[in-house]
Amino acid sequence: MSCTSSSEKTLDLNTEASPNTSLGLDQAIESKLDSLLGIMTLEEKIGQMNQYNGFWDLTGPQPKEGAAAKKYEHLRKGWVGSMLNVRGVKDVRAVQKIAVEESRLGIPLIIGFDVIHGYKTMSPIPLAESASWDMEAIKKSAEVAALEASAAGINWTFAPMIDISRDARWGRVMEGGGEDPFLGAKIGVARVQGFQGEELSANYTIAACAKHFAGYGFSESGRDYNTVDIGTSTLNNIVFPPFRAANDAGVKTFMNSFNELNGIPATGNKMLQRDVLKGDWNFTGFIVSDWGSITEMIAHGYAKDGKKAAELAANAGSDMDMESYLYVEHLADLVKEGKVEEKLINDAARRILRVKYELGLFDDPYKYCDEKREKEVLGSSENNDAVLDIAKKSIVLLKNENQLLPLKKEGQKIALIGALASDKNSPLGSWRIAADDDTAISVLEGMQQYKGNSLKYAKGADVSIGNTAFVTETKINTTDKGELGEAIKAAKDADVVVMVLGEIGFQSGEGRSRTELDLPGVQQELLEAIYKVNTNIVLVLNNGRPLAIPWADEHIPAIVEAWHLGTQSGNAIAQVLYGDYNPSGKLPMSFPRNVGQVPIYYNYKNTGRPTEPAPDIVFWSHYSDQKNSPLYAFGHGLSYTTFEYSNLKVTTENQSYNNPKVLVSIELANTGDYEGKEVVQLYIRDLFASITRPVKELKGFEMISLKPGETKTVNFELDKETLGFYDNKNTWIIEPGEFEVFVGGSSDKTMKSTFELK
Ligand code: BGC
Numbered sequence: 001m002s003c004t005s006s007s008e009k010t011l012d013l014n015t016e017a018s019p020n021t022s023l024g025l026d027q028a029i030e031s032k033l034d035s036l037l038g039i040m041t042l043e044e045k046i047g048q049m050n051q052y053n054g055f056w057d058l059t060g061p062q063p064k065e066g067a068a069a070k071k072y073e074h075l076r077k078g079w080v081g082s083m084l085n086v087r088g089v090k091d092v093r094a095v096q097k098i099a100v101e102e103s104r105l106g107i108p109l110i111i112g113f114d115v116i117h118g119y120k121t122m123s124p125i126p127l128a129e130s131a132s133w134d135m136e137a138i139k140k141s142a143e144v145a146a147l148e149a150s151a152a153g154i155n156w157t158f159a160p161m162i163d164i165s166r167d168a169r170w171g172r173v174m175e176g177g178g179e180d181p182f183l184g185a186k187i188g189v190a191r192v193q194g195f196q197g198e199e200l201s202a203n204y205t206i207a208a209c210a211k212h213f214a215g216y217g218f219s220e221s222g223r224d225y226n227t228v229d230i231g232t233s234t235l236n237n238i239v240f241p242p243f244r245a246a247n248d249a250g251v252k253t254f255m256n257s258f259n260e261l262n263g264i265p266a267t268g269n270k271m272l273q274r275d276v277l278k279g280d281w282n283f284t285g286f287i288v289s290d291w292g293s294i295t296e297m298i299a300h301g302y303a304k305d306g307k308k309a310a311e312l313a314a315n316a317g318s319d320m321d322m323e324s325y326l327y328v329e330h331l332a333d334l335v336k337e338g339k340v341e342e343k344l345i346n347d348a349a350r351r352i353l354r355v356k357y358e359l360g361l362f363d364d365p366y367k368y369c370d371e372k373r374e375k376e377v378l379g380s381s382e383n384n385d386a387v388l389d390i391a392k393k394s395i396v397l398l399k400n401e402n403q404l405l406p407l408k409k410e411g412q413k414i415a416l417i418g419a420l421a422s423d424k425n426s427p428l429g430s431w432r433i434a435a436d437d438d439t440a441i442s443v444l445e446g447m448q449q450y451k452g453n454s455l456k457y458a459k460g461a462d463v464s465i466g467n468t469a470f471v472t473e474t475k476i477n478t479t480d481k482g483e484l485g486e487a488i489k490a491a492k493d494a495d496v497v498v499m500v501l502g503e504i505g506f507q508s509g510e511g512r513s514r515t516e517l518d519l520p521g522v523q524q525e526l527l528e529a530i531y532k533v534n535t536n537i538v539l540v541l542n543n544g545r546p547l548a549i550p551w552a553d554e555h556i557p558a559i560v561e562a563w564h565l566g567t568q569s570g571n572a573i574a575q576v577l578y579g580d581y582n583p584s585g586k587l588p589m590s591f592p593r594n595v596g597q598v599p600i601y602y603n604y605k606n607t608g609r610p611t612e613p614a615p616d617i618v619f620w621s622h623y624s625d626q627k628n629s630p631l632y633a634f635g636h637g638l639s640y641t642t643f644e645y646s647n648l649k650v651t652t653e654n655q656s657y658n659n660p661k662v663l664v665s666i667e668l669a670n671t672g673d674y675e676g677k678e679v680v681q682l683y684i685r686d687l688f689a690s691i692t693r694p695v696k697e698l699k700g701f702e703m704i705s706l707k708p709g710e711t712k713t714v715n716f717e718l719d720k721e722t723l724g725f726y727d728n729k730n731t732w733i734i735e736p737g738e739f740e741v742f743v744g745g746s747s748d749k750t751m752k753s754t755f756e757l758k
Pocket of ligand 1: 084114290
């Protein structure tokens with residue numbers, strides 16, 4: 001595996017005729033593209049590069065003036081290639097009809113939507129799903145999302161988001177696969193495969209979009225849209241791998257990002273879009289800008305006005321303008337003035353039209369517009385079963401002292417406390433535009449189905465004041481503890497207290513960064529007040545990001561990470577609490593002890609001063625007021641049973657660093673009383689390299705199911721795909737030398753061995 005350096009790559013746009021066959025393109029489609037492009041005017045080609053947001057009541061009269069009227073006119077002229085946020089068969093059919101029946105060439109629109117974790121039936125938020133480490137389940141969840149979205153007229157999702165992030169302050173970590181590029185790449189591929197399926201032209205699959213290219217997860221200080229300034233090695237080895245993998249898996253589109261990367265906004269970044277993605281990686285789909293990100297290059301201080309922004313974005317390789325209105329306004333003039341070459345316009349239009357052909361839109365522009373199917377598919381019981389399955393798999397058991405969990409099914413008095421316990425909206429999470437409000441199963445409803453115990457619910461205190469899509473810190477309840485008394489009473493009386501605390505659904509997501517990672521509002525006080533009267537507490541966390549909960553970790557015997565789990569949330573949580581599902585999730589992001597540790601991640605570099613040289617010597621890489629280690633490590637997650645690892649063996653079958661083959665095996669035994677699943681994780685460390693390597697890097701994992709008393713040998717193979725890294729020219733290299741290999745059930749609990757490549 002090697003690739004040329006971006007700087008050496010020359011562009012082969014080959015736009016006047018079909019691109020060469022080595023890219024694996026369908027030549028029948030390419031020749032149709034030749035014919036179509038041959039009859040399109042410059043304005044019509046630029047029109048394909050223009051995407052508008054949904055703009056008027058499609059069932060009402062045509063708009064006569066204002067922005068909506070202009071968009072309508074553009075649609076009829078064939079100056080719109082795509083629309084987003086038009087959803088539902090009726091509305092999609094209406095816009096498609098204008099494009100197909102009223103424009104000169106009748107080119108169908110591609111209809112985009114943020115199908116981030118489900119459409120109507122919501123799956124867990126992507127960060128939660130990532131905690132399943134179960135690629136089949138993740139793929140299935142994307143399949144269900146595609147099934148529903150396509151039945152509602154949509155044929156393109158702006159997902160998966162595969163931005164690696166190490167910063168829990170950033171609200172968008174809820175949308176991604178966590179902190180690790182190896183796991184993140186696998187998750188990205190599973191989601192692309194789920195959305196696009198085996199057959200993109202089927203009416204139940206949709207085009208996927210790998211976003212945001214690139215570096216958005218490294219926004220400084222976790223503040224959304226902020227500057228990104230990262231080194232080449234981090235870009236090549238941490239940020240790029242999931243995108244590279246998504247491209248290899250055939251993702252049809254990419255979205256660029258709001259952030260600048262090392263001084264150049266991603267939207268106007270030629271290195272990212274033309275040199276790396278369309279050059280080195282031979283990406284044949286198209287790149288859409290992020291919402292208004294072409295215009296935002298003015299605010300970034302990169303383009304002096306809209307016209308310049310359009311020029312920079314088009315030349316850099318942004319094929320479609322989402323809601324900046326700048327391509328449609330300026331590109332034709334820019335071509336005439338010689339500032340943008342026409343062949344770049346041809347290339348962009350070809351890429352966009354290619355995806356439309358691949359979707360089958362030219363064969364039948366209304367293929368996603370079947371009211372009967374829409375009615376049958378949306379919210380079906382099969383879809384609910386599927387999201388319940390992935391919801392259970394996403395739950396992570398963080399702590400379980402004295403086997404407080406699973407709960408006994410009979411004869412117990414249970415107090416259920418917390419506003420989130422009865423909340424039917426929060427579990428839907430952020431990014432759930434098409435879901436109906438208050439349609440999730442709450443924890444209360446889930447637990448009520450277990451009739452053998454007495455269950456008493458008391459809210460305790462609200463998390464937020466009002467429950468809107470725009471919850472900010474100012475709307476968090478920091479004062480009202482009016483119902484605390486009732487909760488204390490219920491707790492005093494109970495054998496076990498289940499407390500559901502955390503963030504409401506809209507506290508994470510885009511534009512929702514936080515500077516604190518604690519339990520918001522008065523919830524910490526509520527937790528401590530209940531603990532004073534009953535220490536037998538199971539804390540169920542609902543949240544869209546890692547939280548810092550050191551007090552809870554020290555005092556509360558059982559802690560369950562239940563994220564925002566989607567429509568079936570309460571059922572999934574109840575089934576786990578009662579042991580009908582034995583939790584198997586593992587954290588895809590480190591949980592810090594406090595905000596000051598962030599960014600915190602398991603694959604850090606050693607530094608020159610990694611350890612305390614002698615007691616009380618301060619000059620080593622540490623904090624004077626807190627440990628370096630996280631509260632819960634990447635990969636951590638318990639089960640109701642116990643697993644024991646033994647007999648780690650490493651055999652170097654081929655020691656040559658050019659073509660290494662290293663076999664690793666370990667024995668895993670279920671030493672507890674329950675059948676359970678364990679994600680066995682393999683990490684390596686390349687001890688000395690021409691570019692320093694992290695102290696641990698995930699390079700393999702296997703989900704193993706074991707009955708009580710059962711033992712299995714788990715095997716891994718390390719080769720040139722796993723033992724190398726990208727150098728600063730973005731070339732994959734492997735070097736001879738010593739390696740450590742670690743295997744275990746968490747990044748911080750592993751057995752270790754070594755081997756050498758020569
Ligand atoms: C987000 C994208 C999203 C787009 C369209 C932007 O604000 O950054 O991820 O796909 O809006 O809704």
